[in-house]
Amino acid sequence: MRLFEAIIEANHRAIAGDASAGLHPADFADSLPIAALTCIDVRLGPLIPEVLGITEADFIWLRNAGNIITGPLSSTMRSLSLACAVKGGKEIVVIGHTDCLVCKTSTMQLLERFKNLGIERHVLPENINEYFGMFSSERQNVLKACDLIRHSPLIGPKIPVHGLMLDIATGKLEWLVNGYEKWATMGDKWNEVVQSAGQTVDKLKSFSDFKIGDMKFPETKIGETVTKAEDWLARKVEALQFKPMEAPPVESAPPTAANIAEGIVEFAEKHWAKPEGTPRRAPHPPPKIPVPPPIRVRVNPPKWKK
Template sequence: MRLLEAIVEANQRAVAGGLKANLNAPEFSDALPLVALTCIDPRLNRLVPEMLGVPEEQFIWLRTAGNIITGPLSSTLRSLALACAVKGGKEIAILGHTDCLVCKTTVMKLTDGFRALGVDRAKLPENLNEYFGLFASERQNVIRGAEIVRQSPLIGANVPVHGLLMDVQTGKLEWLVNGYQTLGVTAPSFVEAVRQTAVEMVKQTATEALDLVAAKLPEFKLGEMKFPEFKIGETTIDPNKWLSQLQSATAAKSEPQPAEGVQQPATEPERKFDQTRKYRVIGADQKVYGPIDGSKILEWVADGRIDWQTASQIDGSGEWKPLSAWAEGPKPATIPLPPPIHPAPRLQKIRKH
């Protein structure tokens, strides 16, 4: 029996009997110490490593929010690699848990949390999901983390990398990834890993750029750009017109600009927007948020989290419109015009013969 097989068996006995898992550590001395990456959730403090049955002196415990691993060369991978190379770790376990708060966190909740700490949205990365590694499933996060570690050039091919999920209520383990089945898998070289990471970053940057173009220039379509049809040497710019445009641009730049910190006048939609109502909006993650006070809506618009084209509805109305539609106000009533008056027909006198 190998180490993780013994750990899972001891855990099952402990859950069934309500006792701590007991593992005969000397029997598995060639597989210890065990390196474990877990979440920072304090509910794990009473469960780990007792429910695994591993003695504390043979347990190297690393913790990150959501046991998230963002890449094969990330700082988390460096810590795992050092735990093996310096502290002598023989096997690695990515240990997630149920009811993870990071899993429940949305982009809106994250930006609100940072805002409460004094961090503006403009100072945060454009793609918060990608940067913080947010996930929607604890199991998928564990599986993905184990795959990233297995493919890292910093981890030896003979180091088993397991994936486990722990129930925070009972301490029961679910073995998701059996690291013994992938022993000997050759990871890419460090240079290749750097290249792959760079390629992924370029792809992500390109995707974000295209999304930005689609959001800011909805009329622009890729593939419709054509070269100008004129002959080589043909003058396409009127010098007099160009000089006039240059002078206009120079004059515009010389106009006094508002000083920083001076509050700008409200825009037309802001002045007409009814802040006394409550609204629901659809965020960039396609989730519905609300009901939200009108004043909060204006804060989100100012922060750039939503804009006046964001799909929204007045709470209880059931009708979805762009946010700007609620700032247009009621249209003036149409006054019906009276029917047209036609002149009476002229009477002709009958002549007597």
């Protein structure tokens, strides 16, 4: 059982009244810490560690109003990216919550609140809803955030990206986006790319010294593939900026079609996990004795003042 499968199972068992439901974080050491993005709502402060069943030492907690991702290179994306690359985050989770005020506040109400703070409409950005990330569905907002994170060049394909919805009244977690499934899908896509790149290398070796910039192959698949490959590689190089040593050597010499494609294959072999049939993580002997008591999942939050 993987980390989030265990989290969800323990949460649902606790909801069903099983007082012994809990998680042994030590069993999931390979998946910890996680990077979690939540809303700034103060009710989430004590609740999130309890419903996840892991201690605050085991997750890197990012918060913004409405747990919003505004773009693949946004400020929050930057923090999520560094949470994984620098702080060792193994999985990402976006946790939306019910009764979110970013969702419930209308534009008129928002303007009224600003006015009460002495902030007039004309000093606010014109696209006020877009700027403040106001959304109309908490669930859609989580789905959108997960999609942006999954496709951001700043997040490696090996990092599962999950989406949860927390019912703030009951403590129940709903698993909206299963990052393990997405991961498998990405792996399949990657295999296609690698295969395509391999064929490209073979085909293009006959065009020695052929420069990408000069490439004009109207209506040819090779041209399309290489152009896509070049775009893709450019994005990957950008994504690897904090690890320049591992970037494929495309800047030292003018890129040729063949060496771009070779770069892709090399990159794939180096960075992408092996496809199905190969264990994702090195199995580790379970150091289970003595077993500490599980961290109980609490699902009956105290009544909060709004």
